[in-house]
Amino acid sequence: MNDEQIGIKTPEFVSLQFQLAGLGSRSAAFIIDQLILTVVNISVLIVLAIFYTRDIDFFAFAGMDSLILGLAILGLFIVNTGYFVIMEYFSGGKTIGKRMLGIRAIQENGHSLTLLSSFIRNFLRVIDSLPAGYFLGIVLIFFHSKHKRIGDLVAGTIVVHERQTKKQNKQTPIEKEIAMKQLAKEDLIIEDWALRSIGQKDWKLIETYSNRLTQLSENERSELTEKVANLLLPKLGLEVSGKSNLELENTLLVIYLTLSEEWAYEL
Incomplete structure (x- = not known):
């Protein structure tokens, strides 16, 4: 089944267009993740075998205390499920496999x-893997109109291709300004909870500010910087007081750099 486009209207009444990730890209990403987890699982078993027998002897597991064996199995389940949950939550819906294939999991509202x-979509992988070899999940992804498996249906999620930012041969005035100031995203640490609190209106505010900045006189530039900083920085948990106008301006431009990866898409 070919990848399809899906239109989403966000709660902020913004229309977004995504390309759904089909069975091929999702399977490839899953295989990569499983290879990584296989290495981790084998490493854990080797360490456990050495700890229990003082030698690498997997046959020792047959005589291992049932409590220890049960805890080991439970631990491996937590590691394998936790990998997907933690990676997707803290990496913008992307595991290592998804990142390599250019896809990500998002909520249906965008x-x-x-x-x-x-947690829900990954905990239910147990059901999607039934009866064996991820059979149920594969069938659902192939035939569902939005390529959803059971975990996606229950959690209200979809998997989409990363949208590409606009490619430009020439730098825009604000890009030249940022380059001249030698600013980078690494100059400012923004907590994940703060980034997730940013909405479309916040992005439009910082985008408009950045695009207008180079067109203003020094006084207008300072005045606009102060207004936008007072509106946006507290929302991101950043202090405004005690900073010079130049520091505020640089902070806002770094925020623009950070947010542009998430919001500056070509729809």
């Missing part, structure tokens, strides 16, 4: 995954 939605 927002990033919540911790609950990530």
Whole structure:
């Protein structure tokens, strides 16, 4: 089944267009993740075998105390499920496999995954893997109109291709300004909870500010910087007081750089 386009209207009444990730890209990403987890699982078993027998002897597991063996199995289940939950929640819906394939999991309303939605969709992998070899999940992804497996249906999530930012041969005035100031995203640490609180209106505010900045006189530039900083920085948990106008301006431009990866898409 070919990848399809899906239109989403967010709670902020913004229309977004996504390309759904089909069975091929999702399977490839899953295989990569499983290879990584296989290495982790084998490493854990080797360490456990050495700890229990003082030698690498997997046959020792047959005689291992049932409580220890049960805890080991439970631990591996938590690691394997936790990998997907943690990676998707803290990496914008992307595991290592998804990142390599250029896909990500999001909520159906276009927002990033919540911790609950990530937990639900990944906990239910157990059901999607029935009866064996991820058979049920594969069938559902192939035939469902939005390529959803059971975990996606219950959690209200979809998997989409990353949208590409606009490619430009020439730098825009604000890009030249940022380059001249030698600013980078790493110059400012913004907590994940703060980034998730940003909405379309906030992005439009910082985008408009950045695009207008180079067109203003020094006085107008300072005045606009102060107004936008007072509106946006507290929402991100950043202090405004005690900073010079230049520091505020640089902070806002770094915020623009950070947010542009998430919001500056070509729809």
